[in-house]
Amino acid sequence: xxxxxxxxxxxxxxxxxxxxxxxxxxxxxEQFRRQQQAExxxxxxxxxxxxxxxxxxxxxxxxxxxxxEIAECLEALARIENGDFGFCIDCDEEIELTxxxxxxxxxxxxxxxxxxxAGVRKTA
Numbered sequence: 570x571x572x573x574x575x576x577x578x579x580x581x582x583x584x585x586x587x588x589x590x591x592x593x594x595x596x597x598x599e600q601f602r603r604q605q606q607a608e609x610x611x612x613x614x615x616x617x618x619x620x621x622x623x624x625x626x627x628x629x630x631x632x633x634x635x636x637x638e639i640a641e642c643l644e645a646l647a648r649i650e651n652g653d654f655g656f657c658i659d660c661d662e663e664i665e666l667t668x669x670x671x672x673x674x675x676x677x678x679x680x681x682x683x684x685x686x687a688g689v690r691k692t693a
Contacts, residue, residue, distance in 0.1 A: 573663065574655050582673050583649050589673070590642040597635040604628045641674040648676070657681050 574582075604625070611617070648654040655664055659681040668675050677685060 574666070574669075578666075579649060579654065582654065582669065583646065585673055586642050586645050586649070590639060590646070593635055593639045593642065597632055597639065600628060600632050600635065604632070638674075641676075644676065645674045659685070 645654065648656075655669060656662065657664055657678040658676045660678060662678055664675055664678050668679060675682070
């Protein structure tokens, strides 16, 4: 299964995804390093403790989000290697080129992504 993307377009998407992956890994490592440094903040009162907990939760959420983006990049690179890049994982239709250019990690066409998001919202 090969989308109507030409080899040059696929190579361009691959390079973009690899660059994004390295950037996300570096950001995640830096965020983790900062978290390690801030692990034992000086707490003088309840306000300091609340600020420290809030900071920890924000950092954990940020690292979690970056890890999700890393996983999406790895999945997109795997789809390139498997020849499935550019096809919706739900309906097997081609994903529009404009969507891929806007979001090279997209694994669903716009229609299936909308259905997926609506289902996620209903279960949440």
